[in-house]
Amino acid sequence: MMSEYILKTNNLSKQYKQHVALKDINISIQKGEIYGFIGQNGVGKSTMLRLVTGLAFPTSGSIELFHNAASSELTEAQKRIAAIIEQPALFQNMTAYENLEVHRLQKGIPGRECIEKTLDLVGLEGTGKKKVRNFSLGMKQRLGLAVALLSDPEFLILDEPTNGLDPMGIVELRELIKRLNREKGLTVLISSHILSELHQLATKFGIIHQGILLEELTAKELDEKCKQHLQIKVDNTTRGATILEEKLATTNFEVMPDGTIRLYSYLDDVRNVSKSLTDNGLIIEHLSQNGDSLESYFSRIVGGADNE
Known part of the structure; x- marks a missing residue:
C-alpha cells in the first residue's frame, strides 16, 4: 500500500531580501502522523508554516498538499488545513460559544451543531456564560484550537502552541492533541523550540537550524539515539x-x-563488563558510556551544524 502523504516539500526555499529564511527544505508528513518541527526561535519554523498555509510564497522549490502541487489545486488543498500561527483572534467580551458562532459565520459553515460538538471536543463544554476575558491561558489556547477545528480540518498546524502555558496547561493541550490524532485521525504539524515537550507527543521529528533541515527522524529513531548504553568494540x-x-x-x-x-x-x-571480556581473552578496543538526553542530543546536532 502506498503511503498517503499529507505534505511534501521539494527543495523549499524562502528569501527576504538578503536574509535566507529557508534553504532547500525537504520534509514529508504522512497521514496520521504528529510531526514535531524543532528549532530555536528565529531559525525558520514560522516561515515554513506560513508557506504551507499560503500566508507566504516560496522563493523557489515546491509544496505538495494531499498530492496536489499545482498552485490552483494548492489553494483548494489549503482549505483542508487549520492553523494557529499567531495568537487566535478571540473576542474577550463574548463566551466561548459566541466566539465560535462568529467564526462559524465568517467561515460559512452551515448549522450550529458543530459549535457544541467542537466545545465538547476541546473540553470547554461547561463554560456557559463565562466571558473569554476570565478564561485561563490554557482555556484560551483550547478555544483557539476550537476555532481551528470548527471546519473539521484533516491537517492541523500549530506554531509554538504551549508558549506561556503553565505545566498543567501544557499537559492538557498535549493530551488533547493526542486524542484528536487518535480519535479523528487528525494529522498534526507542531513547531516548538523545546524538544522534550514534543518528545511525549510527536511520532516524527524534523530538526531545523538557520533555515536548514539538519535531520528528520522517527520517534523510535530518536529514542534509540538517546538511549543510555555502553558502546563496546572488541577484536x-x-x-x-x-x-x-x-x-x-x-x-x-x-x-x-x-x-x-x-x-x-x-x-x-563497567568494571565487571571490562573484566569479563578481558578475562576471556578479548582485546577491548573501545568502551564508553553513550546516549544523550533529548536536550543534549538537540544541542549536539545544532552545535555540530554551527561548527561546520
Missing part, C-alpha cells in the same frame, strides 16, 4: 556477544552493523 564481536550472554547473563544488547556492541544493562558496573 571478536561474535565472541564478545557470547561472553555477555554466558558470563554476564544478559541479552539486553545489540550488535550494530559496524560491529560495535551496544549494551543497555550494566551501566553502573
Whole structure:
C-alpha cells in the first residue's frame, strides 16, 4: 500500500531580501502522523508554516498538499488545513460559544451543531456564560484550537502552541492533541523550540537550524539515539556477544552493523563488563558510556551544524 502523504516539500526555499529564511527544505508528513518541527526561535519554523498555509510564497522549490502541487489545486488543498500561527483572534467580551458562532459565520459553515460538538471536543463544554476575558491561558489556547477545528480540518498546524502555558496547561493541550490524532485521525504539524515537550507527543521529528533541515527522524529513531548504553568494540564481536550472554547473563544488547556492541544493562558496573571480556581473552578496543538526553542530543546536532 502506498503511503498517503499529507505534505511534501521539494527543495523549499524562502528569501527576504538578503536574509535566507529557508534553504532547500525537504520534509514529508504522512497521514496520521504528529510531526514535531524543532528549532530555536528565529531559525525558520514560522516561515515554513506560513508557506504551507499560503500566508507566504516560496522563493523557489515546491509544496505538495494531499498530492496536489499545482498552485490552483494548492489553494483548494489549503482549505483542508487549520492553523494557529499567531495568537487566535478571540473576542474577550463574548463566551466561548459566541466566539465560535462568529467564526462559524465568517467561515460559512452551515448549522450550529458543530459549535457544541467542537466545545465538547476541546473540553470547554461547561463554560456557559463565562466571558473569554476570565478564561485561563490554557482555556484560551483550547478555544483557539476550537476555532481551528470548527471546519473539521484533516491537517492541523500549530506554531509554538504551549508558549506561556503553565505545566498543567501544557499537559492538557498535549493530551488533547493526542486524542484528536487518535480519535479523528487528525494529522498534526507542531513547531516548538523545546524538544522534550514534543518528545511525549510527536511520532516524527524534523530538526531545523538557520533555515536548514539538519535531520528528520522517527520517534523510535530518536529514542534509540538517546538511549543510555555502553558502546563496546572488541577484536571478536561474535565472541564478545557470547561472553555477555554466558558470563554476564544478559541479552539486553545489540550488535550494530559496524560491529560495535551496544549494551543497555550494566551501566553502573563497567568494571565487571571490562573484566569479563578481558578475562576471556578479548582485546577491548573501545568502551564508553553513550546516549544523550533529548536536550543534549538537540544541542549536539545544532552545535555540530554551527561548527561546520
